[in-house]
Amino acid sequence: MALPRVAWEGGPAYYGTYPVARAAAWTDPSFFPIGVWYEGVLTQGHVDLDRAAGLNTYVMLTSDSDLGLIRRNGMFAMVDDVGVGPGAETTGWVLNDEVDMWGGAGNGTWTGRYPGEGNICVSGRYDCGHDVMKRLSAQFPSGDGRLRYANFGKGVMFWQSDSKAAAFVNGYTSVTSNDIYWYTDPNVCTSPSEGPTYGVTATTCRRAANYGLTMDRMRELDAKDGKRQPIYAFVEVGHPFKENDAPTITGDQVAGAVMNSLIHEARGIIYFNHNFGGSCISQHVLRDCGRNTTRPKVTEVNARIKALAPVLNTQSYQWRFNPALDTMLKAYGDSYYIFAMPGRTGGTGAQRLILPPGLTGAKAEVLFENRTVPISGGAIEDSFAKEFSYHIYKITR
Structure with missing residues (x-):
C-alpha cells in the first residue's frame, strides 16, 4: 500500500544476528515469544500445563528448575545464571529486574548489595543503576550468541528524564520490557509522579489501552540511539500487590492488555505469574489460582497470537482508522x-x-x-x- 510504515527492529530477522536464537528458529515468522516470569520447571506436568496455556518461553527460572526438561520439550528460556548449564534452550541472559528503580539513575558506585541488604550505592543515594547494569552485564560471556534482556519499571516509565531513562533502555540489552500494571497497581492511578504525568486520570487508568502507553514510552526511548530492539509487553495475571484491597485483574482485562500491547508493536508477551496479595497467594497463578479465572483467557489469546504470528511478525502500516x-x-x-x-x-x-x-x-x-x-x-x-x-x-x- 502507498502508506508509510511503522518503524521496527526487523521482526524475526532481528534474531538472526544471535546464533543461539537463530538455531532455535526464533527467525521463523510463525514463532512469537510468549513467556512467563520467574517460574519453576521441575516436572513434565509443569511443562504440560504451561504449553497447554500457549507459553513457549521461561523468562527467569527458579534455581531448581530443569533446563534439560525445557530443552527436551522444545521450550525456551532466558536465565540469570551462567552456572546452570545452559544449552540450546537458553536463547538469552536476564541481566536483572527493575534496576532503574532499586539502583536509580546515575553513574555512582554499586556496593554489590541488593534491595533489603543495606545501602545499594556507595553514596547512600539511589544513583548507581548504570554501574549495577555494567557489572551485571560483565558476568555473562561476551559474544556467545545469546540475547541480553532486562526489565525496567517506574524509573524508566515515569521518574527519570528522557536522557537518563534512554541510557537504561539503550545501554545494555538486545531485548527489553517495562512492567507497569495498570489494572492492579494501587498507586499508579493517583500518584502525581506516575500515571497522571501522562494525563492518566483515576477514571481512565484501569484500561487496556494504558498497556499500549507503556509500549509507546519504551519504543520512544529505544529509538533515541538510532537503533531498535524488540520491546516485550509485561502483563499481570492475578493480584501482584500485597494490598488485599488492590484490584485483581480479570481474564478479559488480561486479554485486552495483551492485545493493546500488540497493537502498540509489542514483539513478545511476558506474563507476571505471582500473587502477593488477595485470596490466593501463589508463585504459579496460571497453574493454580488462575485456572478458572485468567488462565482460560490467557490460553485463548495465546492461541490467537500463535495463529496470527506470521501476520504479527510483519511491519505495520501507519494509518489512523478512528481517533477514539x-x-x-x-x-x-x-x-x-x-x-x-x-x-x-x-x-x-x-x-x-x-x-x-x-x-x-x-x-x-x-x-x-x-x-x-x-x-x-x-x-x-x-x-x-x-x-x-x-x-x-x-x-x-
Missing part, C-alpha cells in the same frame, strides 16, 4: 488485517473505521467471532462493548 480507537494495519499474503480496540479515553460503543485509499472490498471477516461486517462508503462500522474489547478484521484482496 487504538488500531494496527498489517498485510500478509493476499489479505489485510486490522486490529482495533478502544483507546485511552473512549472508543466503546458503535464506532466507524475509515479505511485507507486502495483498501476495498465488500466485507471484512471478523476473526475468531464467526461473523463478517460489510464495507460501505470506504468504512467498517462495528461496536466495542467494553474498554478491553477488541476485534481483528481480515479483508482479502
Whole structure:
C-alpha cells in the first residue's frame, strides 16, 4: 500500500544476528515469544500445563528448575545464571529486574548489595543503576550468541528524564520490557509522579489501552540511539500487590492488555505469574489460582497470537482508522488485517473505521467471532462493548 510504515527492529530477522536464537528458529515468522516470569520447571506436568496455556518461553527460572526438561520439550528460556548449564534452550541472559528503580539513575558506585541488604550505592543515594547494569552485564560471556534482556519499571516509565531513562533502555540489552500494571497497581492511578504525568486520570487508568502507553514510552526511548530492539509487553495475571484491597485483574482485562500491547508493536508477551496479595497467594497463578479465572483467557489469546504470528511478525502500516480507537494495519499474503480496540479515553460503543485509499472490498471477516461486517462508503462500522474489547478484521484482496 502507498502508506508509510511503522518503524521496527526487523521482526524475526532481528534474531538472526544471535546464533543461539537463530538455531532455535526464533527467525521463523510463525514463532512469537510468549513467556512467563520467574517460574519453576521441575516436572513434565509443569511443562504440560504451561504449553497447554500457549507459553513457549521461561523468562527467569527458579534455581531448581530443569533446563534439560525445557530443552527436551522444545521450550525456551532466558536465565540469570551462567552456572546452570545452559544449552540450546537458553536463547538469552536476564541481566536483572527493575534496576532503574532499586539502583536509580546515575553513574555512582554499586556496593554489590541488593534491595533489603543495606545501602545499594556507595553514596547512600539511589544513583548507581548504570554501574549495577555494567557489572551485571560483565558476568555473562561476551559474544556467545545469546540475547541480553532486562526489565525496567517506574524509573524508566515515569521518574527519570528522557536522557537518563534512554541510557537504561539503550545501554545494555538486545531485548527489553517495562512492567507497569495498570489494572492492579494501587498507586499508579493517583500518584502525581506516575500515571497522571501522562494525563492518566483515576477514571481512565484501569484500561487496556494504558498497556499500549507503556509500549509507546519504551519504543520512544529505544529509538533515541538510532537503533531498535524488540520491546516485550509485561502483563499481570492475578493480584501482584500485597494490598488485599488492590484490584485483581480479570481474564478479559488480561486479554485486552495483551492485545493493546500488540497493537502498540509489542514483539513478545511476558506474563507476571505471582500473587502477593488477595485470596490466593501463589508463585504459579496460571497453574493454580488462575485456572478458572485468567488462565482460560490467557490460553485463548495465546492461541490467537500463535495463529496470527506470521501476520504479527510483519511491519505495520501507519494509518489512523478512528481517533477514539487504538488500531494496527498489517498485510500478509493476499489479505489485510486490522486490529482495533478502544483507546485511552473512549472508543466503546458503535464506532466507524475509515479505511485507507486502495483498501476495498465488500466485507471484512471478523476473526475468531464467526461473523463478517460489510464495507460501505470506504468504512467498517462495528461496536466495542467494553474498554478491553477488541476485534481483528481480515479483508482479502
